[in-house]
Amino acid sequence: MNSGPKQGAGKPPMFGDYEAQRHWQEITFNLPIKQWYFNSSDNNLQYWGLDYPPLTAYHSFLCAYVAKFINPDWIALHTSRGYESQAHKLFMRATVLIADLLIYIPAVVLYCCCLKEVSTKKKIASALCILLYPGLILIDYGHFQYNSVSLGFALWGVLGVSYDWDLLGSLAFCLAINYKQMELYHSLPFFCFLLGKCFKKGLKGKGLVLLIKLTCTVVASFVLCWLPFFTEREQTLQVLRRLFPVDRGLFEDKVANIWCSFSVFLKIRDILPHHIQIMISFCFTFLSLLPACIKLTLHPSPKGFRFTLVSCALSFFLFSFQVHEKSILLVSLPVCLVLSEIPFMSTWFLLVSTFSMLPLLLKDELLMPSVVTVMAFFIACATSFSIFEKTSEEELQLKCFSTSVRKYFTCFTFLPKIIQHLFLMSVIAMILLTMMTVTLDPPQKLPDLFSVLVCFVSCLHFLFFLVYFNIIIMWDSKNGRSQKKIN
Amino acid sequence: MAAFGIATGGGNWFSALALGVTLLKCLLIPTYHSTDFEVHRNWLAITHSLPISQWYYEATSEWTLDYPPFFAWFEYALSHVAKYFDQEMLNVRNLNYSSPRTLLFQRFSVIFTDALFVYAVHECCKCIDGKKAGKELTEKPKFILSVLLLWNFGLLIVDHIHFQYNGFLSGLMLLSIARFFQKRHMEGAFLFAVLLHFKHIYLYIAPAYGVYLLRSYCFTANKPDGSIRWNSFSFVRLISLGLIVFLVSAVSLGPFLALNQLPQVFSRLFPFKRGLCHAYWAPNFWALYSALDKVLSVIGLNDKWFSSAVPAHSPSLSDALGHLYLHSDCRVGPRGFLRCLILCALSSFMFGWHVHEKAILLAVLPMSLLSVGKAVDASIFLILTTTGHYSLFPLLFTAAELPIKILLMLLFTIYSISSLKTLFRKEKPLFNWMETFYLLGLGPLEVFCEFVFPFTSWNLKYPFIPLLLTSVYCAVGITYAWFKLYVSVLTDPPVGKTKKQ
Numbered sequence: 001m002n003s004g005p006k007q008g009a010g011k012p013p014m015f016g017d018y019e020a021q022r023h024w025q026e027i028t029f030n031l032p033i034k035q036w037y038f039n040s041s042d043n044n045l046q047y048w049g050l051d052y053p054p055l056t057a058y059h060s061f062l063c064a065y066v067a068k069f070i071n072p073d074w075i076a077l078h079t080s081r082g083y084e085s086q087a088h089k090l091f092m093r094a095t096v097l098i099a100d101l102l103i104y105i106p107a108v109v110l111y112c113c114c115l116k117e118v119s120t121k122k123k124i125a126s127a128l129c130i131l132l133y134p135g136l137i138l139i140d141y142g143h144f145q146y147n148s149v150s151l152g153f154a155l156w157g158v159l160g161v162s163y164d165w166d167l168l169g170s171l172a173f174c175l176a177i178n179y180k181q182m183e184l185y186h187s188l189p190f191f192c193f194l195l196g197k198c199f200k201k202g203l204k205g206k207g208l209v210l211l212i213k214l215t216c217t218v219v220a221s222f223v224l225c226w227l228p229f230f231t232e233r234e235q236t237l238q239v240l241r242r243l244f245p246v247d248r249g250l251f252e253d254k255v256a257n258i259w260c261s262f263s264v265f266l267k268i269r270d271i272l273p274h275h276i277q278i279m280i281s282f283c284f285t286f287l288s289l290l291p292a293c294i295k296l297t298l299h300p301s302p303k304g305f306r307f308t309l310v311s312c313a314l315s316f317f318l319f320s321f322q323v324h325e326k327s328i329l330l331v332s333l334p335v336c337l338v339l340s341e342i343p344f345m346s347t348w349f350l351l352v353s354t355f356s357m358l359p360l361l362l363k364d365e366l367l368m369p370s371v372v373t374v375m376a377f378f379i380a381c382a383t384s385f386s387i388f389e390k391t392s393e394e395e396l397q398l399k400c401f402s403t404s405v406r407k408y409f410t411c412f413t414f415l416p417k418i419i420q421h422l423f424l425m426s427v428i429a430m431i432l433l434t435m436m437t438v439t440l441d442p443p444q445k446l447p448d449l450f451s452v453l454v455c456f457v458s459c460l461h462f463l464f465f466l467v468y469f470n471i472i473i474m475w476d477s478k479n480g481r482s483q484k485k486i487n
Numbered sequence: 488m489a490a491f492g493i494a495t496g497g498g499n500w501f502s503a504l505a506l507g508v509t510l511l512k513c514l515l516i517p518t519y520h521s522t523d524f525e526v527h528r529n530w531l532a533i534t535h536s537l538p539i540s541q542w543y544y545e546a547t548s549e550w551t552l553d554y555p556p557f558f559a560w561f562e563y564a565l566s567h568v569a570k571y572f573d574q575e576m577l578n579v580r581n582l583n584y585s586s587p588r589t590l591l592f593q594r595f596s597v598i599f600t601d602a603l604f605v606y607a608v609h610e611c612c613k614c615i616d617g618k619k620a621g622k623e624l625t626e627k628p629k630f631i632l633s634v635l636l637l638w639n640f641g642l643l644i645v646d647h648i649h650f651q652y653n654g655f656l657s658g659l660m661l662l663s664i665a666r667f668f669q670k671r672h673m674e675g676a677f678l679f680a681v682l683l684h685f686k687h688i689y690l691y692i693a694p695a696y697g698v699y700l701l702r703s704y705c706f707t708a709n710k711p712d713g714s715i716r717w718n719s720f721s722f723v724r725l726i727s728l729g730l731i732v733f734l735v736s737a738v739s740l741g742p743f744l745a746l747n748q749l750p751q752v753f754s755r756l757f758p759f760k761r762g763l764c765h766a767y768w769a770p771n772f773w774a775l776y777s778a779l780d781k782v783l784s785v786i787g788l789n790d791k792w793f794s795s796a797v798p799a800h801s802p803s804l805s806d807a808l809g810h811l812y813l814h815s816d817c818r819v820g821p822r823g824f825l826r827c828l829i830l831c832a833l834s835s836f837m838f839g840w841h842v843h844e845k846a847i848l849l850a851v852l853p854m855s856l857l858s859v860g861k862a863v864d865a866s867i868f869l870i871l872t873t874t875g876h877y878s879l880f881p882l883l884f885t886a887a888e889l890p891i892k893i894l895l896m897l898l899f900t901i902y903s904i905s906s907l908k909t910l911f912r913k914e915k916p917l918f919n920w921m922e923t924f925y926l927l928g929l930g931p932l933e934v935f936c937e938f939v940f941p942f943t944s945w946n947l948k949y950p951f952i953p954l955l956l957t958s959v960y961c962a963v964g965i966t967y968a969w970f971k972l973y974v975s976v977l978t979d980p981p982v983g984k985t986k987k988q
Contacts, residue, residue: 090886097890372510383503 018092018144019082020048021060022074028057029064030077033228037239042077051242054225055179059149063095096140096148103152105131111159111337118340125384130336132380134354134373135329142366145326150180151333157190158309158337162302166194166210167217174221181243185316185330189308192293196300245322254451255325256356256458257318258284264452277321284319288466292473303341304473309334311469318462325360328353342397342472343385348423349465351378355430356458358437359451367438392416400475422464429457500624501612501633505605508637509598512647516594519885520650524593525583526550527562527650532579534559535566539742543752547579553755556739557684565596597646597654604658608636611661611856614668614821628859631906635855636661640899641848641876644892649882651845656686657852664828664853668821672704676728680735687756688846691835695828700728703820769844770878770961771837778959822860826976829853833871833969844882847875847965862911867971869907870922873900874964877929881954889937925964932960 027036027043027050036057039045050057067074074080074088112127140148153176160169173190176183194214201207229235254260259281272280289312296308313331317323332353339346354374361370381387402415437450446452529548537545542552542559552559566577572592576584612629624630646654659682666675679696682689705728707719743752832850836842851872858868876896883892908917918926936953940946 086886090889094890368513368516372513376507376510379503379506383500 016143021092021144021146022083022088023048023081024050024057024060025064025067026075026077026080028061029068029075034235037229037235037242045242047081049242051245052180053178053243054229054239055175056146059099059146059179066095067091092144093141096144096146099146100140100148100152104148104155105152107152107155107159111155114159114163115340122340122384125380126340129339129377129381129384132373132377133332133336133350134370134377135332135350135357137373138354138361138366138370139326139329139357142369143326143360143364147180147326147329150176150183151329152176153179154183154186154333155337158306158334161190161193162305166197167213170194170214170217171221174218175225178222178225182327182330185313185320185327186309186334188289188293189296189305189312192296192308193300193305196297199297200300254359254448254455255323256328256455256462257320257323258459258463259319259321261456261459264456281319281321285315288315288319292470295473304476306334306337307469307473307476310338311466311473314462314466314469318459318466325357328356339381340385343381344387344423345396345465345468347378347381347385347387348426349461352426352430352458352461352465355434356454356462358434358454362437397472397476401471404475426461433457500630501609504633504637508643509601511638512594512598512601512643515643515647515891516591518648518891519883519888520585520590520648521882522550524585524590524650527593527652528576528584528589529579529582530559530562531566531569532577532581534563535570535577536579540746540748543743543748543755545579548582551755553758555684555687555756556743556752557681558686561685568592568596593650594647597650597652600652601646601654601658603655604661605637607658607661607665608633610665610669611636614665615856615859625906626909628910631910632855632859634906635858635903636852638899638902639848639852639855640895641851641872641879643895644879644883645845645848648888648891649845653845653848656682656689657848659685660689660692661852661856664821664825664856667699667824672700673727673731676700677731677735680732684735684739688849691839691846691849692828692831695824695831699824699827701725703824704728769836769842769846770874770958770965771839771842772962772966773838773842774958774962775966778955781955822857825853825857826972829857830969830972830976833965833972837966837969844878847871847878851875858907859910862914862917863975865907865911866917866922867968867975869904869917870926870964870971871968872903873926873929874961874968876900877933878957878961878965880933881957893933925967928960932956 031042035043037050039049043049064075070091071087074083074091108130109127112123112130115123115126118126136147136151139145153172157169157171157173157176160166160172162169170190173183173186177187195211198207198211198214201210203211223230226236226239229239292308292311296304310331313334317327317331332350335346335349335353351374354370358370361367396416396419398415402413406413433450433454437454440450442449525548529550530552533542533545533552545551569576569589569592573586573588575581575586576589576592578584612633615628615632642653642657645651659678663675663678663682666672666678676696679689679693683693705721705725706717707721707724740749740752743749829850832846832853836846836850839846851868854864854868854871857864859865876899880892880896883889904917911917936957940953945952
């Protein structure tokens with residue numbers, strides 16, 4: 001039972017992203033392609049200029065076409081700015097719902113159907129919990145975005161690649177990248193996994209063939225999507241400039257990553273020059289994800305692939321530059337995929353990820369829907385997976401790690417207990433912070449106190465999860481090698 | 488941690504269902520609300536700001552107090568909580584006042600009072616034994632019944648979108664039924680008496696209660712073949728029942744009797760000036776009647792006498808027939824009482840005076856209790872519920888609520904049909920081809936009324952056509968269900984009733 005769409009109608013109007021999407025429909029419908037990404041008298045890039053790759057633009061064009069049929073006022077050039085009406089809201093929400101139904105939901109259902117060694121009841125439960133994930137519902141329907149399209153395509157990519165339909169999988173993932181450039185967070189694991197597969201098949205024979213086919217597929221899909229923009233060098237460059245605004249700086253607004261949290265103590269943004277900031281962020285990101293990626297290339301397996309997706313995306317989120325708080329959704333999707341394997345930690349992570357977006361949700365007056373969806377999600381997970389009974393070492397996939405550590409410290413048996421206590425503390429902290437943010441006013445001298453606190457606490461959680469997932473990935477190898485387990 | 492695990496995991500599906508539907512109700516808070524919202528706000532204001540003597544005379548707003556005194560006291564109690572939310576809503580002069588806090592308070596009051604409904608459903612689940620179902624939780628009759636009642640589509644949209652307080656009132660009714668099943672007749676009678684003084688619409692089913700209590704409670708024993716043993720009449724029980732009813736009525740109407748306001752109260756409660764049909768909406772016999780009338784007048788056969796020959800006492804006639812037969816056979820237990828109740832409610836809906844389409848819920852909710860028992864009842868229930876719920880669609884006419892109502896209706900209908908079909912899969916199919924065809928026809932009807940018609944030219948000339956079509960189509964279905972229920976009651980083999988319930 002997908003309660004997401006039900007929440008769609010009746011929510012207060014969202015300026016910001018809602019108006020941005022409407023504006024993009026206006027631009028793509030009324031102006032020729034050559035002018036979409038350029039600043040002109042008709043297209044003021046300062047007013048919600050297009051900053052996603054071409055596929056988003058095509059999608060907006062399609063929606064605009066339908067809008068024209070229903071009511072042309074919605075997309076009239078210049079005059080429709082800030083347009084709002086009940087019918088228009090219904091239309092926009094319907095477009096999100098249709099995109100969801102066509103792309104994201106089938107992918108989730110298919111993924112859950114294909115889960116191995118899992119009973120039918122658990123499959124349905126997984127599908128339900130993934131679909132109930134509050135973060136995506138709130139951002140897509142409340143804040144208003146089309147994340148489900150790019151995440152859906154990425155999920156199709158994961159499905160294809162995990163079940164050896166490599167070409168289709170990589171095609172789907174290219175579509176995802178061409179829809180939102182943030183999907184590049186997931187690109188490294190895909191690359192490493194496919195490269196690993198090619199190596200396994202032997203670079204002299206089938207592997208090379210596969211590599212060539214993959215390269216062709218990727219290049220072809222990119223060319224197809226960007227075709228109108230490849231005609232002139234200036235076009236391509238302008239689009240790239242809009243997609244990757246390198247002049248903007250390390251972070252904007254409050255986001256739960258390292259740089260923002262660190263700046264509480266040390267104002268990096270102001271101390272170091274621009275290009276050094278980029279270098280540092282680059283180094284940290286790649287250092288943190290290198291071990292997992294190398295492991296994936298050497299021992300490609302669908303399970304390792306899923307976990308590497310998590311840890312890569314998380315590394316990017318924590319250390320990359322110009323990260324938005326909504327990018328946590330890119331990490332949440334892979335975590336949803338491993339929900340059936342480590343239900344306890346996944347549920348914990350998904351709750352924290354929704355919590356980390358609290359300032360954004362409060363700004364959009366989504367407190368009530370957030371509370372309701374978080375509770376519904378928590379109840380669904382708790383009843384479907386009995387998560388509180390699954391906190392032994394074996395369940396947390398930390399058995400190998402603990403046995404290795406016990407070689408040096410024989411008393412290292414308290415890991416599950418620590419994790420349970422941490423969970424309790426974390427939930428209490430999140431609830432307290434939520435209540436404080438909602439009821440109290442911040443002191444005059446520190447107007448952003450609560451947002452910063454939320455980001456800081458979330459960041460600590462994410463660091464913990466980064467370490468945890470990396471442990472699972474690295475120690476899984478020893479298990480795999482010694483027991484010859486496939487998958 | 489383990490204790491928490493037990494609380495949230497494993498067997499406590501009922502709490503999960505109740506919590507889930509409560510969360511859904513919270514999501515429905517910002518949706519459209521009808522004039523009933525203003526009605527209740529006005530009553531909060533009246534009961535809070537004015538003395539009792541003014542309650543039934545106050546007429547600043549057009550929505551005057553027209554429920555019995557217990558409901559007025561209920562609003563009075565609520566108003567004392569309301570003043571912490573927004574003092575302004577309690578001002579009688581603030582017509583159509585609806586600040587965000589007022590909205591929040593009112594919606595939460597409905598959600599909160601639904602707790603009584605949840606408790607009643609819990610008690611009802613204890614009473615049904617249903618068929619011997621499989622070990623799978625979702626196939627147990629208790630589970631299906633809980634979902635059908637707690638997540639009832641009609642109740643959700645009437646209470647939590649359209650805005651009313653049917654939840655806890657239905658809870659009282661279901662609780663009194665459950666008490667009868669548990670042989671706690673006095674409690675059941677007390678609860679029903681209280682219910683009557685909350686909302687007098689339940690007078691429709693009062694005959695069922697009266698006759699059942701008389702037959703099964705006052706006559707303490709049966710002859711071996713099941714008919715009345717006339718000499719086992721217990722005056723003590725009769726007197727105690729009468730005392731209960733009298734005391735409850737005294738508490739309720741006493742103050743107004745003392746103030747000599749009884750005539751005024753009754754004129755508010757029973758406004759006979761309003762006319763036979765509430766617009767076109769309630770899909771009952773009169774809808775068919777007036778549709779026929781309209782058609783005839785359009786054709787040219789304008790028989791004035793046809794409209795005026797309205798038999799005003801037809802509900803009581805059909806009730807009486809039903810009761811007479813039911814109780815003459817006299818082997819009724821609580822199950823027979825339930826059937827009688829549903830028949831009363833349905834007959835009153837079919838033939839009653841100024842019936843609102845929301846009154847279909849009066850029949851649908853008790854019918855759910857029967858539906859998990861026998862296949863025949865399940866089939867009648869499904870037809871009744873689906874058409875009844877569909878007839879509620881015109882209540883939510885805004886564009887924003889369209890996806891919600893369609894989605895919820897689809898979910899509920901699909902679940903109810905599939906779960907009951909699974910429960911009764913070993914017996915013959917629930918629907919014959921005619922019924923299937925009829926139910927499937929609801930889809931195209933909805934598409935036509937909501938999507939096609941507004942874009943045609945007839946929309947300006949005959950704007951009432953969608954309502955007319957909905958009403959008539961549903962009236963056919965409900966009449967059919969009523970008829971089938973009547974037939975099944977009359978032809979039920981008596982053997983089944985001798986078993987101890």
